[in-house]
Amino acid sequence: MAPDTVAPSPTPGxxxxxxxxxxxxxxxxxxxxxxxxxxxxxxxxxGRNTSFLLLSVAAIALMALPMTLIVITGEIDLSxxxxxxxxxxxxxVLWESGVPIETALVICLVIGALLGAxxxxxxxxxxxxxxxxxxxxxxxxxxxxxxxxxxRAVASYPQNWVSGARAPLPGVxxxxxxxxxxxxxxxxxxxxxxxxxxxxxxxxxxxxxxxARFSGVSVKWTKFWLFTLSGVVASxxxxxWTLQYGTSRADTAFGLELQVVAAVLLGGxxxxxxxxxxxxxxxxxxxxxxxxxxLQLFGVSSDVLLIVTxxxxxxxxxxxxxxxxxxxxxxxxxxxxxxxxxxx
Amino acid sequence: MAVRGPTxxxxxxxxxxxxxxxxxxxxxxxxxxLHPGEIHALVGENGAGKSTLVKTLAGVHRPDHGRxxxxxxHVEFTAPVDAQRAGVAVIYQEPTLFPDxxxxxxxxxxxxxxxxxxxxxxxxxxxLTREAFTSLGVEVDPERPARGLSIADQQLVEIAKAITRDxxxxxxxxxxxxxxxxxxxxxxxxxxxxxxxxxxxxxxxHRFDExxxxxxxxxxxxxxxxxxCDPTGDLEVDTVVRRMVxxxxxxxxxxxxxxxxxxxxxxxxxxxxQGVFADVSFTVRAGEIVALAGLVGAGRSEVVxxxxxxxxxxLGAVRVYGRPLPAGRPKAAMAAHMALVPEDRRQQGxxxxxxxxxxxxxxxxxxxxxxxxxxxxxENEAAHHWGERLRLKFGDxxxxxxxxxxxxxxxxxxxxxxxxxxxxxxVDEPTRGIDVGTKAEVHRLLTTLAGEGVAVVMVSSxxxxxxGMADRVLVMHEGRxxxxxxxxxxxxxxxxxxxxxxxxxxGAT
Numbered sequence: 121m122a123p124d125t126v127a128p129s130p131t132p133g134x135x136x137x138x139x140x141x142x143x144x145x146x147x148x149x150x151x152x153x154x155x156x157x158x159x160x161x162x163x164x165x166x167g168r169n170t171s172f173l174l175l176s177v178a179a180i181a182l183m184a185l186p187m188t189l190i191v192i193t194g195e196i197d198l199s200x201x202x203x204x205x206x207x208x209x210x211x212x213v214l215w216e217s218g219v220p221i222e223t224a225l226v227i228c229l230v231i232g233a234l235l236g237a238x239x240x241x242x243x244x245x246x247x248x249x250x251x252x253x254x255x256x257x258x259x260x261x262x263x264x265x266x267x268x269x270x271x272r273a274v275a276s277y278p279q280n281w282v283s284g285a286r287a288p289l290p291g292v293x294x295x296x297x298x299x300x301x302x303x304x305x306x307x308x309x310x311x312x313x314x315x316x317x318x319x320x321x322x323x324x325x326x327x328x329x330x331x332a333r334f335s336g337v338s339v340k341w342t343k344f345w346l347f348t349l350s351g352v353v354a355s356x357x358x359x360x361w362t363l364q365y366g367t368s369r370a371d372t373a374f375g376l377e378l379q380v381v382a383a384v385l386l387g388g389x390x391x392x393x394x395x396x397x398x399x400x401x402x403x404x405x406x407x408x409x410x411x412x413x414x415l416q417l418f419g420v421s422s423d424v425l426l427i428v429t430x431x432x433x434x435x436x437x438x439x440x441x442x443x444x445x446x447x448x449x450x451x452x453x454x455x456x457x458x459x460x461x462x463x464x
Numbered sequence: 465m466a467v468r469g470p471t472x473x474x475x476x477x478x479x480x481x482x483x484x485x486x487x488x489x490x491x492x493x494x495x496x497x498l499h500p501g502e503i504h505a506l507v508g509e510n511g512a513g514k515s516t517l518v519k520t521l522a523g524v525h526r527p528d529h530g531r532x533x534x535x536x537x538h539v540e541f542t543a544p545v546d547a548q549r550a551g552v553a554v555i556y557q558e559p560t561l562f563p564d565x566x567x568x569x570x571x572x573x574x575x576x577x578x579x580x581x582x583x584x585x586x587x588x589x590x591x592l593t594r595e596a597f598t599s600l601g602v603e604v605d606p607e608r609p610a611r612g613l614s615i616a617d618q619q620l621v622e623i624a625k626a627i628t629r630d631x632x633x634x635x636x637x638x639x640x641x642x643x644x645x646x647x648x649x650x651x652x653x654x655x656x657x658x659x660x661x662x663x664x665x666x667x668x669x670h671r672f673d674e675x676x677x678x679x680x681x682x683x684x685x686x687x688x689x690x691x692x693c694d695p696t697g698d699l700e701v702d703t704v705v706r707r708m709v710x711x712x713x714x715x716x717x718x719x720x721x722x723x724x725x726x727x728x729x730x731x732x733x734x735x736x737x738q739g740v741f742a743d744v745s746f747t748v749r750a751g752e753i754v755a756l757a758g759l760v761g762a763g764r765s766e767v768v769x770x771x772x773x774x775x776x777x778x779l780g781a782v783r784v785y786g787r788p789l790p791a792g793r794p795k796a797a798m799a800a801h802m803a804l805v806p807e808d809r810r811q812q813g814x815x816x817x818x819x820x821x822x823x824x825x826x827x828x829x830x831x832x833x834x835x836x837x838x839x840x841x842x843e844n845e846a847a848h849h850w851g852e853r854l855r856l857k858f859g860d861x862x863x864x865x866x867x868x869x870x871x872x873x874x875x876x877x878x879x880x881x882x883x884x885x886x887x888x889x890x891v892d893e894p895t896r897g898i899d900v901g902t903k904a905e906v907h908r909l910l911t912t913l914a915g916e917g918v919a920v921v922m923v924s925s926x927x928x929x930x931x932g933m934a935d936r937v938l939v940m941h942e943g944r945x946x947x948x949x950x951x952x953x954x955x956x957x958x959x960x961x962x963x964x965x966x967x968x969x970x971g972a973t
Contacts (some may be wrong), residue, residue: 138698315837317829327815334774334804334812335826335880336794394817 142388143400167294194393201376202261207358212368236351240344285363320343327395381424477625481530505679509899523547553626563611616647717932726750757933803886848880871902
């Protein structure tokens with residue numbers, strides 16, 4: 121293959137590894153969005169609003185973490201929002217039937233792990249494409265949530281748990297403790313993904329799973345555990361969601377998986393696998409949250425918000441492709457793949 | 465440097481062509497003339513600019529300077545389709561056919577003849593396909609799907625495609641790299657008959673026996689520049705090699721020392737995988753180089769992969785240092801100090817999108833980690849160390865491996881596995897598609913390793929390599945071991961007899 125002349129990176133040298141060309145745009149966009157929102161929207165920078173904003177993106181941020189790892193390996197998990205809902209419904213049923221809340225939470229997490237593991241088994245053992253599998257379980261888990269609750273809502277959760285879920289970090293107004301917890305979790309995920317051998321191998325799996333297998337990576341086990349992890353995290357997001365709003369409904373978080381995937385792709389993760397970073401994804405989550413929040417404060421309707429989300433999702437998939445195409449065109453006018461590359 | 469051609473004016477030529485990619489000058493003042501009715505060999509090390517030259521002729525690249533001429537007239541190929549219209553066809557090492565289309569449909573894809581109703585004229589397509597194969601003197605079923613065709617047959621389909629296009633120039637880029645001896649012979653017959661029919665053939669190969677057997681003239685390139693062009697009859701192998709590398713190459717195969725052969729380290733017993741290989745048993749001792757010879761498709765790579773655990777097997781057992789090795793787990797094999805340098809470095813050996821450093825350290829991430837954390841610095845240092853040991857030529861360790869030439873990519877795969885300090889090393893076609901200089905380096909490396917007590921199992925389709933390197937030769941034919949030959953018994957004849965399943969008896973000459 122002919123050598124690509126490396127396109128000049130906006131942040132040269134050492135910082136290139138810190139902030140890759142793929143995530144730089146979204147981090148930049150986030151900074152711009154924050155500045156604009158604080159300047160033009162009066163109430164944006166108030167403690168009350170930041171708290172609201174952070175709580176509203178908490179579940180998405182949580183689920184985006186394992187989703188990042190899964191998409192990097194070239195798979196996808198579209199069942200996360202349904203897992204969240206089924207967890208919420210289960211918690212409601214357990215609580216109503218008198219199970220102590222602590223026990224119910226643990227049971228729910230175990231169920232979340234099982235739901236994720238089922239995805240993992242279908243993908244790895246049966247060898248099915250995760251897109252199809254998780255569209256299936258997305259419907260299945262949502263359906264089970266309806267079986268459990270029907271049209272009812274469970275809203276009798278203990279008040280101290282409900283207010284506890286929304287509580288700020290002691291002494292820091294406008295900063296929910298949950299946001300801090302997610303930040304710590306994001307750091308752990310980032311260290312795992314970018315600074316451990318197992319994390320590195322996720323990129324290998326996404327780029328070339330055959331070569332990964334030849335290097336001794338257990339591709340199937342890795343994917344199985346990622347789906348299981350995704351299930352656990354989605355169910356913990358479900359628990360938080362339920363307590364935060366103090367209510368369980370079967371239709372809760374409907375369509376939320378779209379926002380999770382949008383944030384992940386916006387954050388520079390390649391839909392084809394092999395590329396991505398936690399920093400980018402967390403910036404993507406916040407960027408989407410800030411845009412929605414600012415537009416809401418402007419009084420834009422929720423229909424428009426949906427359109428904006430969709431447009432951003434498409435833009436985030438198109439942009440890196442366009443950038444790559446422009447770069448390769450600049451590097452060599454008539455590029456082409458070769459079967460055996462022995463050009464210098 | 466203009467050399468008189470055998471007949472007539474050149475049908476296709478390059479005049480003083482230069483081409484650069486960024487800072488890399490792939491071609492500098494390159495010239496080449498192809499005449500009708502000649503087979504013209506192009507030789508040079510990996511990275512000498514052969515592929516760029518081919519792609520310039522094929523209209524993929526446009527020269528920065530210099531000209532491409534067809535029948536003596538200056539032309540500008542702006543896209544491959546221009547070159548095709550001018551009668552230039554390229555047969556790549558691994559053709560890319562549409563697997564679900566039939567052979568005929570593949571040949572006419574994008575230019576199907578029409579009936580007068582505007583529908584595709586299938587009868588005519590079939591007839592033309594049959595005629596093309598007949599003129600080539602080969603038999604390929606025009607109706608069968610391309611899926612499952614051997615690489616040799618796929619190449620024939622590409623050649624048939626070229627014939628139905630009335631191509632006058634056929635460029636074959638390392639066509640024999642993945643072919644067995646018989647298949648290569650058939651390809652040569654086809655090439656010669658095309659020459660008789662007046663076509664100009666450009667033939668690229670790393671195998672000198674083929675170059676000398678087939679070609680009329682040989683052009684040598686080095687560092688993107690023209691070195692020489694002579695009638696093949698005036699040349700000797702040594703001369704060509706010297707011109708290619710620009711220096712004298714020590715022997716391609718290192719002096720064979722009387723190896724100090726130690727205890728048995730690997731025992732394979734009755735290994736069977738339904739429909740792939742059956743009842744394969746052998747042992748390998750420390751310090752020994754064992755070659756697995758045979759025709760392409762005999763099941764050699766499959767056996768090696770099964771032993772290492774990348775593939776499954778149905779029956780049999782593998783023991784390392786007397787201990788059973790669990791099946792189907794490369795990790796366990798690595799823990800037992802085994803390593804496998806796979807056949808297909810681009811697909812199995814490397815993650816092409818990933819950096820040199822990350823590829824070279826992919827097998828050692830655990831040991832390179834400190835407190836579970838792996839830094840880029842640790843990766844780069846380890847990769848740098850091995851890069852120097854293997855004399856790897858690279859720009860920056862953080863460049864992707866796809867920027868390297870074939871030989872250097874192979875060195876990265878070697879670094880990746882040798883750095884695990886294996887006691888049992890499997891190498892599958894370790895020198896396929898790499899240049900003569902690197903080839904000699906790889907051979908020396910394997911001999912050195914064996915001298916240090918490593919048990920080396922080498923799958924190779926090149927007989928000279930097998931005979932030049934191995935202490936012992938195991939020959940496979942259609943999934944079974946058909947012979948085990950000592951160095952004294954192993955000759956081209958005895959190996960070929962066993963490889964083709966001929967019942968002339970072991971060691972017969």
